[in-house]
Amino acid sequence: MSHESIRTAVQLILPECILIGTVCVMFLTGPFLLGRNGQASPGLRHRWGALALLAIGAAAWQWWHTTPVAAIDGPFLSDGLSFTIRGIVLALGAVLVLAAWNQLDDRTSAECNACLLALLAGVNLTAAANDIITLFLGLELVSIPTYLLLYLPTRSRPAQEATIKYFLLSLFSSAMLVYGLALLYGATGTTMLPEIVELLKATSLTESPLLLIAAPLIAAGLGFRITAVPFHFYAPDVFQGVPAFMAALLSFIPKVVGFTALWRLTALTSRAAAESADAVSTYMASVLAVLAVLTMFIGNLMALRQSNLHRLLAYSSVAHGGYMLVGLLAGGGSSGVPGGAALLFYLAAYGFMTIGAFCILLAARRSGDSIRTIDELAGLGSSQPLAALVLSVFLFSLAGLPPTAGFLGKFNLFLAAWSSGVSGTRWLAVILAMNAAISAWYYLRLIGVMYLQSPQPSTADAPTRNLPAWIATAVCVAGTLGLFLVPQAVWDAALLATQ
């Protein structure tokens, strides 16, 4: 690799270079700002949070000045997909920094903010990957900071239990993914993703037994990240044990990387139809279709019987993973709404609504922890009208009701699946609609609890408002309503990615 080609490669990932540079500064200077006994001066977290926001701002500025170009030969590419994913991830990354702000303590805030930035860079690198190696490294650059973020902020028993569960299962899935990618490399003989995708469409299963083993391993490795059933079972336990900002992060970031990697590896979203009925890509599509149906039904049915809000939102996140899989599967069609664009639009909408829901649960309490059980929601409509109204907006959006982004997102997914012309996706569209109806029950029940039940005797709360969490909530409300009222810009970007 010549000096020139390294420079071209770096040019393509400048936003990530800014993020990683800031991460290095934070990791290296963080320990020196602590006192001799390991104590930090109060308020240190504000400075680290501000620095993280500044870095995201600089990366976003750099991102805005890139122009998507068609695929090239090299480890990275900067096409429509990576442009759109970068935009979504940087915007919601800033929201996550705000949500985490007051849940971090001053001692570990440098490391936690650094991990958050590293993880955002990892998502963007996954989106910019043009090669198995960069794809895999991007995925791991998301996983490893996630482990650190799980165990650094709180040392409590439930948080540690959630950490070890997530950690062991995530390692397990990464190991399966590596093994699957190794077999994929052996079967196709190249590490470049565009060539692999071509071969997957042209090769039939009987020709290559290695691919027959590789496909389920890759589906399992990535299925863990998008919480597809049967790889979802860690989600409720982990969400219950971790602080609210981590639950928000885990419901969104792994989904983005998982779907981006599936997009790159399976090319289900490209318009050209598969060559033959027994091509490997068709086989992967049918595996994923089964996962999608299971994921939607099990996620929604299990959510019906939850009384803990974090667990409920965990199952809701499982169900939404299923909806997005429908979008991915509808992408191969030759007519109608492009499924890939519907998927990306839904990812943006889902990010705003799920992160917003966790943010308002956090902001409504002044004690620093979030509202965790349904009983605590009772009477929120009279005790905190603003928080109840905002949470209702997010719940409406999650249920897929207008006037919110969730409605438009689900409608697009439904249209894409109905009109794609691929056999079987019409059934997926019908199942999606059924599941949207089931899910409305448990979301609307929460609104009923907030407005119709009498409030509990209020507990003594700390006198300060969690201002950063409120700002994050405000951004999410703006996103959720904005994507319904003026969706055109995001939809255009999503369409650009499918070309």
Next chain:
Amino acid sequence: MSDVGLTPYLIVAAVLFVCGIVCMATKRNAIGVLMGVELVLNGANLNLIAFSRYGQLGFDGQAIAMFVIVLAAAEAAVALAIVLNFYNNHLTVDVDQARQLNS
């Protein structure tokens, strides 16, 4: 020295993979589970290098294997921190003791 070809390497790698999966599924000790992960990763490495050697595919496989080795080291470092923390809270590294979070 006679060359054995690609297949024996793939078989050894598959055996490592299966051992690793069984180890992860049956061990209750957190460190034991981590050893299972290492077995799977090394099975994958063996595959990568064998493909690279016998498939005339250049050095891509070796390059990926190097990255996987470095990643395994990074994960082991994080793993020790997490397991130590778990031990401080639970006074054991038996993952079955992690069952407080339930509906």
